[in-house]
Amino acid sequence: MNCDDIDAALVSRLIASQFPEWASLPVRPVALSGWDNRTFRLGGEMSVRLPSAAHYVGQVEKEHRWLPVLAPQLPLPIPAPIAMGQPDKTYPWPWSVYRWIEGEPASAARIDDPNDFAATLAEFLRALYAIDAREGPAAGTHNFYRGGPVATYDGETRAALEKLAGEVDTALATEVWECALASRWEKRPVWVHGDVASGNLLVRNGKLAAVIDFGSSGVGDPACDCYVAWTFLDAESRAVFRSALGFDAETWARGRGWTLWKGLIVLAEHLRGDQEKAAWARQVIDTVLADHREVG
Numbered sequence: 703m704n705c706d707d708i709d710a711a712l713v714s715r716l717i718a719s720q721f722p723e724w725a726s727l728p729v730r731p732v733a734l735s736g737w738d739n740r741t742f743r744l745g746g747e748m749s750v751r752l753p754s755a756a757h758y759v760g761q762v763e764k765e766h767r768w769l770p771v772l773a774p775q776l777p778l779p780i781p782a783p784i785a786m787g788q789p790d791k792t793y794p795w796p797w798s799v800y801r802w803i804e805g806e807p808a809s810a811a812r813i814d815d816p817n818d819f820a821a822t823l824a825e826f827l828r829a830l831y832a833i834d835a836r837e838g839p840a841a842g843t844h845n846f847y848r849g850g851p852v853a854t855y856d857g858e859t860r861a862a863l864e865k866l867a868g869e870v871d872t873a874l875a876t877e878v879w880e881c882a883l884a885s886r887w888e889k890r891p892v893w894v895h896g897d898v899a900s901g902n903l904l905v906r907n908g909k910l911a912a913v914i915d916f917g918s919s920g921v922g923d924p925a926c927d928c929y930v931a932w933t934f935l936d937a938e939s940r941a942v943f944r945s946a947l948g949f950d951a952e953t954w955a956r957g958r959g960w961t962l963w964k965g966l967i968v969l970a971e972h973l974r975g976d977q978e979k980a981a982w983a984r985q986v987i988d989t990v991l992a993d994h995r996e997v998g
Contacts, residue, residue, distance in 0.1 A: 705740065705754040705755070708740040708752050708754060708793070709731070710729045710730060710731055710742060712792060712793060713729045713742045713744075713750050713752070714729045715792060716750075716787055716790065716792070716793060716797065717729065717744065717750070717787075719790065720787050720788065720790075721785060721787070721799070724744060724745065724748070724799075727744050727745035727748075728743075728744075728745065729742050729743070729744055729750070730742060730743045731743075732749070734807055734901055738753070738754060738755075738758045738761075738917060739751045739752060739753050739754060739758060739761075739915075739917065740752050740754055743802065744799065744802075746802070747801065747802050748784060748799055748800065748801060748802055749799070749800045749801075749802050750787075750797065750798070750799055750800075751797065751798045751799075751800060752793065752795070752797040752798075753795050753796075753797065756794075756795065757843070758917065759795045759796065760843070760844040761844060761845070761916075761917035761918075762786065762795070762796045762797065762798055763786075763796065764839060764844060764916075764917075764919070765781065765783060765798065765916055765917065765919075766783045766786050766798065768838065768839075768916070768919070769781055769782065769783055769916060770782070770783070771833075772830070772833060772893065772916075775829065775832075775833050776826060776829050776830060776833075776913075777825060777826055777829050778822075778826050778910065778911065778912055778913055779803055779911070779912040779913075780912065780913055780914065780916065781800045781801070781803065781914055781915070781916065782800060782801040783798055783799070783800055784799045784800060784801060785798070785799040786798055786799075787799065803904060803911075803912045803914060804904075804906060804911070805904025805905055805906045805911045805912050806904065806905055806906070807900060807901045807902075807903070807904065807905070808900040808901075808903040808904070808905050808910070808934065809900065809905075812905045812908065813905060813908060813909075813910075814908030814909065815908070815909075816935065816936060816938070816939040817938060817939050817942045818909065819905075819909065819910050819939065820935055820939040820940070820942040820943040820946065821942055821943070821946045822909065822910045823898070823903065823910055823913075823930070823943065824942075824943050824946030824947045825946065826910075826913055827895070827898070827924070827927055827947060828946075828947065828948070830892075830893050830894075830895065831892040831893060831894075831924055832892075833892075833893050835890070835891050835892050835893045835921040838891075838893055838920065838921035839919075839920050839921060840891070840920060840921050840922060841920045841921070841922040841923075842920070844920070845896050845917070845918040845919060845920040846896075846918060848894055848896030848897070848918045848919075848920055848922075848926045849891070849894040849896065849920045849921060849922025849923050849924070849926060850922055850923070851886060851923070852882045852883065852925070852926075852956050852959040852960055852963070853883055855963045855967075856879075856883065858963065858967055859879055859962070859963045859966055859967070860879075861970075862963075862966035862967050862969070862970040863875060863876060863879070863966060865970045865973075866966065866969060866970055866973070869969070869973065870966075870969070870984070870987055870991075871991060874991050874994070874995070875962060875966065875987065875991060877994070878955075878958055878959065878962050878990060878991060878994045879959055879962060879963075881955045881958070881959070881994070882955050882956045882958060882959020882960070882962070883959065884952070884955075885952035885953075885955070885956065886923070887922065887923030887924075887925065887953070887956075891921045891922045891923075892921065892922070892924050893919065893920075893921055894919060894920055894921070894922060894923070894924050894926055894927055895913065895916060895918070895919055895927055896916075896917075896918030896919050896920060896926060896927070897915060897917070897918040897929075898913075898927045898928075898929055898930040899929065899930060899933060899934070900930070900933070900934045901915075902914050902915040903930075923953075923956065924949075924953070925949075925953045925954075925956035925957040925959075925960060926957070926960045927957070928944075928947075928949070928953075928954060928956075928957025928958070928960070928961070929957065929960055929961050929964070930943075931943055931944065931957065931961075931993075932958065932961045932986060932989045932990045932993060933961060933986055933989075937993075940993070941997075951998070958990050958993065958994060961986060961990050962986075962987065962990045964983075964986070965983045965984075965986035965987040965990065966983070966987065968980075968982070968983040968986075969983035969984060969987065
């Protein structure tokens with residue numbers, strides 16, 4: 703199925719056929735719908751979330767299984783599944799209905815105090831890491847190995863570095879990458895969100911109000927959750943975030959590695975194409991490299 707085929711008309715048909723009690727409710731696309739999953743507003747109190755491709759399908763059952771377990775143990779709201787839809791002749795995969803969470807995706811203009819935002823996010827993540835993870839899903843294809851070893855993407859990273867010779871400081875980037883590879887998480891596996899990005903952090907009245915999209919969640923090394931430090935936070939709030947998380951230098955270095963991998967592969971892919979994405983990737987890479995030089 704083409705992602706563009708997942709529209710409000712399709713969602714309305716699915717709701718009418720499988721949940722007729724909600725058939726009279728309007729279906730509206732949301733401004734930032736996402737790509738891995740497409741999201742729609744259902745009435746005033748619910749949302750509908752549909753995988754955009756087959757490799758995101760495993761996230762549906764995972765969220766229905768685990769979000770109700772995680773939610774009562776966390777200090778901020780997270781998505782609450784209400785119902786799981788089934789595939790039919792117009793849509794080939796399971797899908798979800800959730801309670802709607804009020805808020806806007808995080809942006810600098812929407813946040814009153816970046817340091818308070820960073821500390822609140824760190825508090826949320828510490829609470830997530832404290833939840834019993836013994837039966838949780840280990841890192842794997844369902845979450846693109848978030849929580850697994852950063853070395854999973856060694857081949858992709860080195861191929862991108864080769865392609866980007868002359869475009870970025872590949873010597874320093876290789877140093878950052880090899881620092882990330884030099885250690886592993888030796889403590890007990892913990893729950894990880896897996897995609898702590900600004901679009902998954904909702905702000906209301908100037909403060910962090912909710913954390914959404916647990917599709918990349920799993921159990922393992924929390925270093926991947928540092929991604930937001932170099933993709934969204936500024937230098938001061940990054941330092942607050944790092945201190946509040948309490949991660950050691952090796953975990954922070956693996957977090958840099960996860961972030962550098964993403965920046966490199968995006969830039970390598972869009973170097974001669976989408977210049978907005980290329981500019982974003984360059985900024986991420988530059989931030990990671992500068993932080994490595996200055997902070998260590």
